[in-house]
Amino acid sequence: MRTAVVYQPAAEFALPPFQRRIISLTIYLGFAALAVGVINGFAQALNYAGIDVFQYYPGMRSYYQGLTVHGVFNVIILTFAFANGFVALTTARGLNRPLNSALLVASLASLATGAALATAAILSGHASVLFTFYAPLQAHWTFYLGLVLIVVSTWLTSINIFLIVHAWRRDHPGERLPLLAFISAVTYIFWDIASIGIAIETVAFLLPWSLGLMATTDPLLDRTLFWFTGHPIVYFWLLPVYISWYAMIPCQVGGSLFSDTAARIVFIMFLIIIPIGLHHQFVDPGISPSLKFAVAVLTFIVFLPSLLTAFSVMYALEIGSRRNGGTGVISWFFNLPWADPSVAAQLLAMLAFMLGGITGLMNASYTINLEVHNTAFVPGHFHLTIGTAVALSYMGIAYWLVPYFEQRELWSRKFALVQSWLYFIGVLILARGLISGGLAGMPRRTAISLIDYPKLPGWREAGIVTSVGGSIMFIAAAMFFIEIGMTAFFGKPARIKDIPFTDTIEPPASEGFFVSLDRFRYWIAASIILCLIIYGPLIISHLPLNRLSVGYTNY
Amino acid sequence: MDRYERIFFVFSAAMLAVFLCALAYLTVGMNIHLPGSAGRIIPHDGESCGLAVLTTPPFNHPGLKQIGPGEYEAVMIAQQWFFYPRRMKLPVGANVTFRVTSPDVTHGFLIPGTRINMMVIPGYVSVETYRFIRAGNYRIICHEYCGLEHHTMSAEVIVQ
Numbered sequence: 001m002r003t004a005v006v007y008q009p010a011a012e013f014a015l016p017p018f019q020r021r022i023i024s025l026t027i028y029l030g031f032a033a034l035a036v037g038v039i040n041g042f043a044q045a046l047n048y049a050g051i052d053v054f055q056y057y058p059g060m061r062s063y064y065q066g067l068t069v070h071g072v073f074n075v076i077i078l079t080f081a082f083a084n085g086f087v088a089l090t091t092a093r094g095l096n097r098p099l100n101s102a103l104l105v106a107s108l109a110s111l112a113t114g115a116a117l118a119t120a121a122i123l124s125g126h127a128s129v130l131f132t133f134y135a136p137l138q139a140h141w142t143f144y145l146g147l148v149l150i151v152v153s154t155w156l157t158s159i160n161i162f163l164i165v166h167a168w169r170r171d172h173p174g175e176r177l178p179l180l181a182f183i184s185a186v187t188y189i190f191w192d193i194a195s196i197g198i199a200i201e202t203v204a205f206l207l208p209w210s211l212g213l214m215a216t217t218d219p220l221l222d223r224t225l226f227w228f229t230g231h232p233i234v235y236f237w238l239l240p241v242y243i244s245w246y247a248m249i250p251c252q253v254g255g256s257l258f259s260d261t262a263a264r265i266v267f268i269m270f271l272i273i274i275p276i277g278l279h280h281q282f283v284d285p286g287i288s289p290s291l292k293f294a295v296a297v298l299t300f301i302v303f304l305p306s307l308l309t310a311f312s313v314m315y316a317l318e319i320g321s322r323r324n325g326g327t328g329v330i331s332w333f334f335n336l337p338w339a340d341p342s343v344a345a346q347l348l349a350m351l352a353f354m355l356g357g358i359t360g361l362m363n364a365s366y367t368i369n370l371e372v373h374n375t376a377f378v379p380g381h382f383h384l385t386i387g388t389a390v391a392l393s394y395m396g397i398a399y400w401l402v403p404y405f406e407q408r409e410l411w412s413r414k415f416a417l418v419q420s421w422l423y424f425i426g427v428l429i430l431a432r433g434l435i436s437g438g439l440a441g442m443p444r445r446t447a448i449s450l451i452d453y454p455k456l457p458g459w460r461e462a463g464i465v466t467s468v469g470g471s472i473m474f475i476a477a478a479m480f481f482i483e484i485g486m487t488a489f490f491g492k493p494a495r496i497k498d499i500p501f502t503d504t505i506e507p508p509a510s511e512g513f514f515v516s517l518d519r520f521r522y523w524i525a526a527s528i529i530l531c532l533i534i535y536g537p538l539i540i541s542h543l544p545l546n547r548l549s550v551g552y553t554n555y
Numbered sequence: 556m557d558r559y560e561r562i563f564f565v566f567s568a569a570m571l572a573v574f575l576c577a578l579a580y581l582t583v584g585m586n587i588h589l590p591g592s593a594g595r596i597i598p599h600d601g602e603s604c605g606l607a608v609l610t611t612p613p614f615n616h617p618g619l620k621q622i623g624p625g626e627y628e629a630v631m632i633a634q635q636w637f638f639y640p641r642r643m644k645l646p647v648g649a650n651v652t653f654r655v656t657s658p659d660v661t662h663g664f665l666i667p668g669t670r671i672n673m674m675v676i677p678g679y680v681s682v683e684t685y686r687f688i689r690a691g692n693y694r695i696i697c698h699e700y701c702g703l704e705h706h707t708m709s710a711e712v713i714v715q
Binding site: 062063064067130134135136137218219220223258259262281282283284285286287288289292293296297300301303304307308311312315361365366367368369370371373374375440441442443444445446447448450451452453456506546548549550552554555 | 559564598667676709
């Protein structure tokens with residue numbers, strides 16, 4: 001094995017303290033949302049065992065109001081806040097350049113205002129429409145406006161990122177963009193294209209419809225626009241974590257990323273293959289099965305970059321382990337720095353992601369989807385992906401990020417380690433319960449504790465397992481907040497100047513085809529063309545719009 | 556790219572290709588199909604979606620109909636928060652085509668133990684066919700959140 005380092009990250013760079021503060025506030029806003037989200041998650045888990053605790057939650061009117069909080073807070077406010085803060089930071093660090101302070105503040109303000117509007121609408125009981133907000137269920141207009149502002153905050157962050165990338169390129173003509181900045185910028189270019197669907201849905205249809213400016217809307221078109229964004233959105237949750245897995249974890253375990261080019265290819269593949277949201281609509285009427293099959297094929301293709309990631313990240317881990325005396329075909333894995341909670345949390349997140357990936361592939365498998373669509377299998381799957389691969393990685397990242405923000409040492413490594421393991425064990429139990437319940441036909445998004453028909457065989461056991469797992473996850477999540485709270489207020493003061501990130505053994509290509517990976521405009525064009533190929537005929541054949549639905553607010 | 560990377564890439568792609576071939580076989584070889592375009596409900600000027608459902612055949616006469624020997628058609632309405640008809644009796648071996656629409660919001664239509672699983676969206680007709688080869692009580696469950704009493708929305712199919 002070659003271990004010579006031929007590409008060093010640039011010398012130490014410190015972000016201006018004001019910008020570091022704004023970024024930390026953005027991420028803390030996300031963690032605050034997570035806290036509210038998991039409190040409602042706990043009640044969701046108990047629901048599956050037939051225990052209805054929502055009636056005791058102050059201000060909560062129904063299970064579905066709680067489920068809306070759980071979804072919106074955990075997968076919209078948390079994830080967007082984390083991405084806005086973290087990816088802005090990694091771009092700045094990758095380029096050794098400060099960001100635009102005004103844009104940073106504007107992005108945080110937009111996010112906070114949007115989150116406040118959506119929260120007010122949900123908590124007052126005027127938006128119990130879940131995070132998918134399918135029309136004709138209609139929320140109060142402030143809910144949609146809140147979502148628009150949250151998306152605007154990501155666009156403001158994009159502008160910030162693109163401005164410094166542009167400035168860097170002006171100063172470094174002909175040079176390859178540094179890897180960390182490259183994968184950060186691609187994450188936001190990807191999201192900007194992907195977010196167009198939800199932007200059109202809310203601005204052109206749902207917002208005027210909820211304001212009474214438009215009497216009716218077309219539910220299938222709204223759904224289709226939602227899922228145009230709704231699948232890529234999961235990669236927008238995931239890619240900031242991939243940034244950590246590719247660029248930071250190798251450094252944290254004392255290794256190096258092997259191939260710069262492979263990492264870039266993976267991110268560019270995500271950028272190109274955006275239009276796969278139709279696989280959430282496999283059992284929808286009004287969409288032709290042949291188009292659905294085409295999208296199944298595309299979805300399988302987008303599984304490739306994740307398989308490549310498994311290879312690259314595993315290789316980087318192995319390099320780190322062997323540099324520190326790891327041996328054997330498998331046993332090197334146990335020689336990784338498992339005592340470092342930041343590393344342990346993310347390694348466990350990766351293990352959960354393997355199961356999450358497999359179950360995700362099952363969801364995407366065209367006819368197999370008939371067995372699992374909208375059953376508890378689906379939350380079983382995505383608690384392994386967004387709920388662990390992403391959320392537990394956020395926690396692992398927080399274990400170096402909060403000390404970096406606060407210039408304090410982590411309060412207790414042991415406590416953080418126990419936290420990570422407990423969360424991992426909890427999610428495995430929860431997912432086992434949900435997956436078996438789903439295979440027994442237990443629907444998702446349903447107040448199982450309140451059903452008025454007898455439970456089907458297998459539901460009872462599945463529900464108990466789910467609630468046990470969910471309770472363990474809840475305890476682990478509470479421990480996370482204790483850990484970062486204690487770190488922020490009582491951690492030993494320290495000087496932490498830089499964030500961890502890796503070098504690569506194989507440098508970026510200096511000639512040939514792979515140089516053009518940096519020419520974003522080609523890949524943006526390819527992405528848009530693919531979107532038009534998949535969605536163009538669908539939208540055209542759907543016209544004229546079938547605007548027949550007035551809003552329903554009986555939730 | 557490195558040699559190992561290339562081998563891994565080819566192996567991964569081949570694995571996914573094999574999975575896709577299996578799925579194609581399920582569809583073409585075993586005749587398992589997903590719902591597709593099976594008609595729309597289009598209201599006349601000023602007509603509500605609910606009224607349009609009531610006046611559009613076959614939904615103006617919902618219910619279970621025998622259309623041939625062992626062949627049935629179940630014309631069903633999914634609405635907040637019940638299915639109509641609420642209960643259907645079928646003989647073992649009945650081949651049933653479910654034809655479902657919604658006059659109000661989006662619903663789900665799942666029968667655990669079968670491969671009937673579809674969305675019911677206002678303005679569209681959802682169709683799936685299934686042969687009940689085992690006797691038993693099957694439950695039709697709404698699996699898409701449709702408002703306050705969503706969890707009480709179910710119906711029964713009794714196969715004997």
